[in-house]
Amino acid sequence: MLKNVDPLLNADVLYALRAMGHGDELVICDANFPADSVARATVLGKLLRIDGADAPRAIRAVLSVLPLDTFVDDPALRMEVVGEPNTIPAVQREAQAEVNAAEGRDLAFRPIERFAFYERARSAYCVIATGEQRGYGCFVFKKGVQLAPDVAKQAPSGDQSKDQGK
Template sequence: MLKGIPKILSPELLKVLAEMGHSDRLVISDGNFPAESMGKDAIVIRCDGHGVPEILDAILQVFPLDSYVEHPVNLMEVMPGDTVETPIWDTYKEIIRKYDDRGDAVVGNIERFAFYDEAKTAYAIIATGESALYANVMLQKGVVTD
């Protein structure tokens, strides 16, 4: 165990976060996301017993968001015609505001199939047991300055 590191971050996940470089992307996926098929060229880490918000909160304690792109955080857009509500997005924005002074401005949306294409090029995918729909979030790593 280490001091100051959220206990939810396993040694495997900490290793991956430390290995990632500037502009590498990380997907934190909900329970419906096809993590294994999307992650054929990525590291897939299973966190099935956890939800996306608790993983996101823990990661942002140690993971800087990219300051060189407009949206270093991206959500999967709801498909036209779907009547799904996404209150979890508000939870994500609340968490992000705790760790990044740019607040909600860092959050963008990517069309569902474009999100899948981007996920296929991610450095790693964290597969959670999150049951909320459209709860996938992609983070782009920034530079550690301190």
């Protein structure tokens, strides 16, 4: 058990989140998504799991440690409902609330067509399958940066030649 780390974040998930770089994408998907076959095509090459949690709860856990990219317009994507691109199912509304809470602002999901979602998922860093049983509980998140405060610049030390060789 770790302090201040959501208990849903197992060692494999934490490793992947830490290994990702700025601009890498991760997929959080429902139990209906072809997660294993898609995950084999990702950078990580294997499926990660957060079993026993629905998609919104898994999103809360992941976004508790993962910054979203602020350099792009759409760091969060949701799979469109087939034939009903303007429909937003309950699972996506719940996920939207988790994203907004994590970011401290409204950050709307951009919808993406189902087959375009599959292609995007194959090029992601990793796929995290959840226990979400509702359809369309599938999302893509782009990792941002977590910058440390600037370190005070060292004052010039003058002529360093006399210090050499000591």
